[in-house]
Amino acid sequence: MPLTYTLGPAVTPELRDGLLDLWTDVSNAGGAVGFVPPVTREEIRPVLVQHFASMADGRAKLLVGHDEAGQVAATAFLTFNTHHLMTHWLWLYTVMVHPRHQGKGYGRELLAAAADAARAMDGIEAIRLTCRGGLGLERFYESCGYKEVGRIPGAIRVAPGDDREDVIMLRSPA
Template sequence: MPLTFTLDPAVTPDLRDGVLDLWTDVSNAGGSVGFVPPVHREDVRPELVKHLVAMAEGRTRLLVGQDGDGRVAATAFLTLNTHRLMGHWLWLYTVMVHPRHQGKGYGRDLLAAAERAARGIDGIEAIRLTCRGGGGLERFYGSCGYKEVGRVPGAIRVAPGDDRDDVFMLLPLD
């Protein structure tokens, strides 16, 4: 069953808790979303609050995918670039699909929904994102139309002696 995507949903306690649970579960499954397992909801909560504040300030928009039971199954945050010379592209952050939904094509569906959302924002010509190297994410994003446009070797330290590249990807919307 496909996910139902909503841009800028009402942030209810259930939605907030669903995003928090998703982020925690994705992190604990080894997802590259800013944490290294093990993490707990309380570890993730401050990062979610930062995203919610940016949403309240109008700098960030939330895209949520819900499964047939209405549970949060996927998210991405579209963050407008506030630099006056870079307002023609936005950042895509915290791209997540719940581990129980992996392998169903929902990641591609999420990125397609994010692209549609970005196309609906006046003046946006491209989407940028970064990903942690070494896990195949570059290939996945590449298969969805993103191009690698830069790489910082060893910029992400997952653990002592385990440094990963920070990979910059771009999707032009022309």
């Protein structure tokens, strides 16, 4: 059954807790979403609060997917550029699908919903994201319409002696 997506939902305690649980579970399952396992909800909370502040300032929108039980199952943050020469594209951050839902096509659904949301926004011509090298994520994003446009060697240090490339991907929302 497909997920139900909402762009810009009200931030309730239930949504906050669902996002913290999702982010923790994805991170601890090895997902490349800004942390290295093991990680706790309390370590993630300050970063989520920063996302909420960006949303409150109108600099970002949350796209959230709920499963049939109403649980937070997928998410991405669409973040606007503040530089006046770059307002025609936005960033896609913290793209996550809960491990219990992976392999069901929900990642493709999430990226399609993000493209639909960007397409509906005035003046947005492209979506940009980055992913951690060494995991094959770029192949998945390419299969969803993204094109690799650059790599920064050693930009992500997941552990001493374990540096990864930051892979830059871009797509038109059309």
